[in-house]
Amino acid sequence: MKKSIVMLGAPGAGKGTQAKLMSEKYGIPHISTGDMLREAVKEGTELGLKAKEIMERGELVPDDLINAIVKERLARPDCEKGYILDGYPRTKAQAEFLDSVDGVNFVIFIHVPEELIVKRLVLRRTCPNCGAMYHLEFNPPKRDNLCDKCGTPLIQRDDDTEDVVKNRLAVYNEKTAVLLDYYRNRGILYKIDGNRPIKDVLQSIVQVVGE
Numbered sequence: 001m002k003k004s005i006v007m008l009g010a011p012g013a014g015k016g017t018q019a020k021l022m023s024e025k026y027g028i029p030h031i032s033t034g035d036m037l038r039e040a041v042k043e044g045t046e047l048g049l050k051a052k053e054i055m056e057r058g059e060l061v062p063d064d065l066i067n068a069i070v071k072e073r074l075a076r077p078d079c080e081k082g083y084i085l086d087g088y089p090r091t092k093a094q095a096e097f098l099d100s101v102d103g104v105n106f107v108i109f110i111h112v113p114e115e116l117i118v119k120r121l122v123l124r125r126t127c128p129n130c131g132a133m134y135h136l137e138f139n140p141p142k143r144d145n146l147c148d149k150c151g152t153p154l155i156q157r158d159d160d161t162e163d164v165v166k167n168r169l170a171v172y173n174e175k176t177a178v179l180l181d182y183y184r185n186r187g188i189l190y191k192i193d194g195n196r197p198i199k200d201v202l203q204s205i206v207q208v209v210g211e
């Protein structure tokens, strides 16, 4: 069966971390709309110019822009056996659009208590070269501030500051949390306790999605 998987959860819940591990395990692409947007900002494309300030404030990029890039991405041949969407959909309109493009069969909701989120994000570090994710306390790199995989110096994302994180959480509660009911009603929402070691969270996901 094709594995069409959506990762859902607040910012910092661990969606990207798990999606990367799942992508390696299942051999299907990890599609992060946040990564695609950051790439567009870095390259200075038309999309990037539109998205930059919105992202810096922690608001959402307009649905039609993001829907268009996701549709194009899902049409590529590497998605034929399935894919893992991370950071999309984030609004009801995006979820409805996704339904019109392809059928989702697993929605993995990673739940982490809100009071833990800020600490997760302000201490998050990312590799600007290969996208690997670290946490200064919970998942530190082996060598100080250097990526384990490629040796590149790690960076902190512009939107991982306390003020912007709080706004991102508010936006999540206002616009994205409604998707929990949307998918629960269809019987495809699987809630996973994300406040455990990374490998234990992965194990619970594999129990749902299969070996």
Ligand code: ADP
Binding pocket: 009, 010, 011, 012, 013, 014, 015, 016, 017, 018, 120, 121, 123, 124, 125, 133, 134, 135, 136, 138, 139, 194, 195, 196, 197, 198, 201
């Ligand atoms: P999201 O994609 O949901 O925003 P990330 O996967 O980037 O979240 O994780 C946010 C931060 O929390 C990162 O610094 C990551 O290393 C750390 N993290 C991820 N999963 C766990 C976990 N199970 N326990 C502790 N820290 C984690």
Ligand code: ADP
Binding pocket: 010, 011, 012, 015, 033, 034, 035, 037, 054, 055, 056, 058, 059, 060, 061, 062, 066, 086, 087, 088, 089, 090, 094, 159, 168
């Ligand atoms: P997170 O750590 O919260 O998972 P992401 O990397 O998914 O962060 O997203 C970073 C930013 O990119 C968001 O705050 C938002 O501005 C923008 N973004 C990413 N995905 C979407 C989307 N599906 N719809 C609208 N905006 C998005």
Ligand code: ZN
Binding pocket: 127, 128, 129, 130, 131, 132, 147, 148, 149, 150, 151, 152
């Ligand atoms: Zn790297």
